[in-house]
Amino acid sequence: MSSRETKTDVILIGAGIMSATLGTLLKELVPEWEITVFEKLENAGEESSNEWNNAGTGHAALCELNYTVENPDGSIDISKAIKINEQFQLSMQFWSYLVESKLIRNPQDFIIPLPHMSLVQGEQDVTFLKKRFEAMSNNPLFQGMEFSDEPQKLMEWIPLIIQDRPSNEPIAATKIDSGTDVNFGALTRILFDHLKSKNVDINYKHSVDNIKRTRDGLWELKVRNDSGNVERHTAKFVFIGGGGGSLHLLQKSGIPEGKHIGGFPVSGIFMVCNNPDVVAQHHAKVYGKAKVGAPPMSVPHLDTRFIDNKKSLLFGPFAGFSPKFLKTGSIFDLVTSVKPDNLVTMLSAGAKNMSLTKYLIEQVMLSKEKRMEELREFIPNAKSEDWDLVVAGQRVQVIKDTEAGKGTLQFGTEVISAADGSIAALLGASPGASTAVSVMLELIKKCFPQQMKAWEPKIKEMIPSYGVSLLKNPELIQEIHTSTARTLGLSENLPLQITRQTVS
Numbered sequence: 001m002s003s004r005e006t007k008t009d010v011i012l013i014g015a016g017i018m019s020a021t022l023g024t025l026l027k028e029l030v031p032e033w034e035i036t037v038f039e040k041l042e043n044a045g046e047e048s049s050n051e052w053n054n055a056g057t058g059h060a061a062l063c064e065l066n067y068t069v070e071n072p073d074g075s076i077d078i079s080k081a082i083k084i085n086e087q088f089q090l091s092m093q094f095w096s097y098l099v100e101s102k103l104i105r106n107p108q109d110f111i112i113p114l115p116h117m118s119l120v121q122g123e124q125d126v127t128f129l130k131k132r133f134e135a136m137s138n139n140p141l142f143q144g145m146e147f148s149d150e151p152q153k154l155m156e157w158i159p160l161i162i163q164d165r166p167s168n169e170p171i172a173a174t175k176i177d178s179g180t181d182v183n184f185g186a187l188t189r190i191l192f193d194h195l196k197s198k199n200v201d202i203n204y205k206h207s208v209d210n211i212k213r214t215r216d217g218l219w220e221l222k223v224r225n226d227s228g229n230v231e232r233h234t235a236k237f238v239f240i241g242g243g244g245g246s247l248h249l250l251q252k253s254g255i256p257e258g259k260h261i262g263g264f265p266v267s268g269i270f271m272v273c274n275n276p277d278v279v280a281q282h283h284a285k286v287y288g289k290a291k292v293g294a295p296p297m298s299v300p301h302l303d304t305r306f307i308d309n310k311k312s313l314l315f316g317p318f319a320g321f322s323p324k325f326l327k328t329g330s331i332f333d334l335v336t337s338v339k340p341d342n343l344v345t346m347l348s349a350g351a352k353n354m355s356l357t358k359y360l361i362e363q364v365m366l367s368k369e370k371r372m373e374e375l376r377e378f379i380p381n382a383k384s385e386d387w388d389l390v391v392a393g394q395r396v397q398v399i400k401d402t403e404a405g406k407g408t409l410q411f412g413t414e415v416i417s418a419a420d421g422s423i424a425a426l427l428g429a430s431p432g433a434s435t436a437v438s439v440m441l442e443l444i445k446k447c448f449p450q451q452m453k454a455w456e457p458k459i460k461e462m463i464p465s466y467g468v469s470l471l472k473n474p475e476l477i478q479e480i481h482t483s484t485a486r487t488l489g490l491s492e493n494l495p496l497q498i499t500r501q502t503v504s
């Protein structure tokens, strides 16, 4: 039985950080546009954006070793790190704008200052880290980075990791105090509360089953509501922000740009420390090096987190294989994503990535004691009884045909949009939530080219470095670092206030 029918300007599918960011940007740019949201779960930020489902790292390339590579001549290429840092600065500026405009009351409800560190062991990796430090610390985007291979200094920085370390193997770390821990779940909920206060029509427990083009060029969604009834809703523009669920919806839209694309799911598991004495001994995000054969998103890290107003300690994520595209998805997700148009792409990817698949399946089978062994590379005397396993979110990496060949696995995020800009989907999940503002601005530019001229002044008011290379404007970097740190309460001399979420 079909019940409700509506017509609106914009439909956002999914209530994760991406829809939250796009909706908030659009409400600032064109407040009069009507926006409707459909989310299949009971609340916003329950899938990958939830605080327990991701690592909460404000990815600014301050500690992630996989964003810098060693060239054959031994020099270090930091171009990817620069790109990601500049993208994160866009998020920081937008969040600051929301705080200054009183749309977010207390930034400490979602962002906390936390040192970001990289840690390596062994002579070869210590030499790499030193060279990387030299390449980065001269760059204004990474100012304040320190390096040490002295046990005493390291003991001061990361006592939990250094104490009781049995071997005399060389060990070194870099540390930068301007890193952040971001509660993307809290931020998503804050932004959806704000959207609700702006009369955005948010429908939870509403699952989008189908999308099709109407004769008059609109998009019609078939939506199953909480009573199981089918509703039909039309819009001029649709954003498919379904996280892992986006690929299936993109395929249903039938747009040619969505063909020949597949998805490769990677699951995640964290270990959470339940011993407050251990938690109290660590205060940083410490990223190590990925194991040989491991995908880049499974770089092990030991992270202080601030969740539910409480300091926690998480280790992981351990990558694994699950055929589901969402944590709350179906075991048939992978199989049903294979269509005639992406069959060859998927088969090619399968053949090329046998070793990765084998690695991921082996990871799923790891016993808790095996995972403890990996943790002990960080905390030598970690006790099994102090740690519990928690299942994190699913990431669906994009598979597509590229110059590198058919069925190439991609590790970034990708906006796929129709030629006329009337529908767009976000695929992939890395660097992810941290770069939501940059990715949604890219989507706006692609889908609303006619409006960009009129919108640009407002975008620049919200995000002063929009369209400008920060690297080429060191004074702007300084200005932005200082003002965003002050507005978001990240300056060291500001008291740390962790309170309940407050929304205007």
Ligand SMILES: Cc1cc2nc3c(=O)[nH]c(=O)nc-3n(C[C@H](O)[C@H](O)[C@H](O)COP(=O)(O)OP(=O)(O)OC[C@H]3O[C@@H](n4cnc5c(N)ncnc54)[C@H](O)[C@@H]3O)c2cc1C
Pocket: 013, 014, 015, 016, 017, 018, 019, 038, 039, 040, 041, 045, 046, 047, 048, 049, 050, 053, 054, 055, 056, 057, 058, 059, 184, 206, 207, 208, 209, 241, 242, 243, 244, 245, 246, 249, 267, 268, 269, 317, 326, 392, 393, 394, 395, 426, 428, 429, 430, 431, 432, 433, 434, 435
């Ligand atoms: C283990 C792990 C660690 C990570 N660590 C980090 C990190 O440290 N830093 C970082 O920046 N990023 C990190 N990420 C990535 C980040 O979490 C994601 O990029 C981001 O949360 C994606 O947001 P989203 O809005 O696209 O998707 P989601 O948050 O997954 O939201 C999508 C929503 O769409 C809904 N939906 C799906 N299908 C339908 C449908 N048919 N109808 C209605 N609703 C639907 C879902 O229920 C869900 O609520 C991590 C991810 C994982 C899995």
